[in-house]
Amino acid sequence: MTIDEIKSVSIVQFLETEGYQYAYIHRGNYWYLSPFRAESSPSFNVSPTKNLWNDFGASSGGNIINLVQKMHPSWNNHQVLTYLEQQIKSHNLQYAEDYEAMTKEQQRRNVWNQNHIAGNMKESNNITFIDRICKLSHPNLKSYISQRRVDFEVAQDFCKEIHYHINDKHYYAIAFENIDGGMEIRNKYSKRSIGKKTIxxxxxxxxxxxxxxxxxxxxxxxxxxxxxxxxxxxxxxxxxxxxxxxxxxxxxxxxxxxxxxxxxxxxxxxxxxxxxxxxxxxxxxxxxxxxxxxxxxxxxxxxxxxxxxxxxxx
CATH class of the missing domain: 3.40.1360.10 (Dna Topoisomerase Vi A Subunit; Chain: A, domain 2)
Structure with missing residues (x-):
């Protein structure tokens, strides 16, 4: 494999194979507890679009090769590249663009539906099924946000629009994610949570x-x-x-x-x-x-x- 091909392999997927799970996703960026030290608040960031990492706690960053070099400081360049080639082949690691596209729908459906519904999300003893999560755009939600005198583009930056149903009744609302993957749900008529309620x-x-x-x-x-x-x-x-x-x-x-x-x-x-x-x-x-x-x-x-x-x- 060429150096450029190795650099193009998804850092997010590589970290997963190394046993590192992200703490949360914000604005498309993945946040982890640093793999280089013990910490309680995630300071290690991966941009899947740029396929670059940043360790804000140590003011360092780079591509996937730089990552392995820092993870194994005693290795020379040949050992780093050999290890990456072995991991790419044995785990069938994909290029960053392919991996991001492949996981996007999985994150939208599997994370919200399988994890939370399997965890028995209930309201009044009825299971909440999430139909879809999309960009905040519904006219009624926009009107509600305007009534609260909040800038709609700001709301779009931090929130999503969720469509869900309980039994045969369908609803839509503003969705605001928390650190454990749960959501605060808001519209003109309802204020509730889906999943674990936390910060x-x-x-x-x-x-x-x-x-x-x-x-x-x-x-x-x-x-x-x-x-x-x-x-x-x-x-x-x-x-x-x-x-x-x-x-x-x-x-x-x-x-x-x-x-x-x-x-x-x-x-x-x-x-x-x-x-x-x-x-x-x-x-x-x-x-x-x-x-x-x-x-x-x-x-x-x-x-x-x-x-x-x-x-x-x-």
Whole structure:
């Protein structure tokens, strides 16, 4: 095999054969716990379209050859290439484009249907069957997002559109993925979850950042991202780029706490109520010097989305 042929082999598929499973997928990029060190928050990223990897924790990256070189630093170039040729042949590894196309439909159907339905997803003792997941575009969902005063293109960046049925009744809604492959489901009439309910983590611009913003719910995060896009001078957002962590429920704060240890600054955009204050206290108890309570920016409102909707807190 030529060097170019080896470089074209899918890094995602190669890592799978090496025993490394991705933690989550965001904007088409695969995020892993680094294969080079122990860590609790994924910092190793693979772009299947570019077929390149980046280890943000060590500021390194490259192609599949560079990856094996770093995994086996004592090997010379001949040993690295020989090993890759053997793995490619024995596991029938495919080129990145072919592998990405082949797995796309599998990820949409198998992951959502087989895993979650096999895990007995139920609502009112009825199994939820996912029919399809696609780009957010339904006019009624667009109207609902507009009613919440959120930028629709921002919503498209972070959310999908889901069509599902329970028994013989069909539904559609906004779908927002969490770190365990579950989804928060929203439309004008319904607020529910499919699969395991846990936190969501978003690496804005596909990169990890040294600071993060924590939100209680999806629409608070979408509001924040919309304000950033609009560049509105109302002093509600921080200037630097941050990762977004959405709790999806205040009860998920214990799950979120370990993920916060890698951030230098933690901006808390939680509700101005007793539950929000108690949650901020829990975060400060763990990371006192890092935590900034940003709810002071909207002290007269319950949450961020209420600000742009003009709903003043009683």
């Amino acid at each position: 969501s983590i978003i690496r804005t611009n596909g990169e990890s950042h040294s600071e993060c913003c924590i939100f209680e719910g999806l629409f608070d995060m979408l509001t924040y991202a919309s304000l950033k896009k609009w560049k509105m001078d109302i002093q509600l957002y921080v200037e630097c780029e941050c990762d977004y962590i959405v709790l999806n429920s205040i009860s998920n704060i214990k799950t979120a706490l370990p993920y916060l240890q890698n951030y230098n600054v933690i901006h808390c955009y939680l509700d101005n109520d007793a539950a929000g204050a108690a949650t901020i206290k829990k975060i400060k108890d763990e990371y006192l010097d890092k935590v900034i309570d940003e709810s002071i920016r909207y002290r007269n409102f319950k949450d961020l989305n209420d600000v742009i909707n003009g709903i003043v807190k009683e």
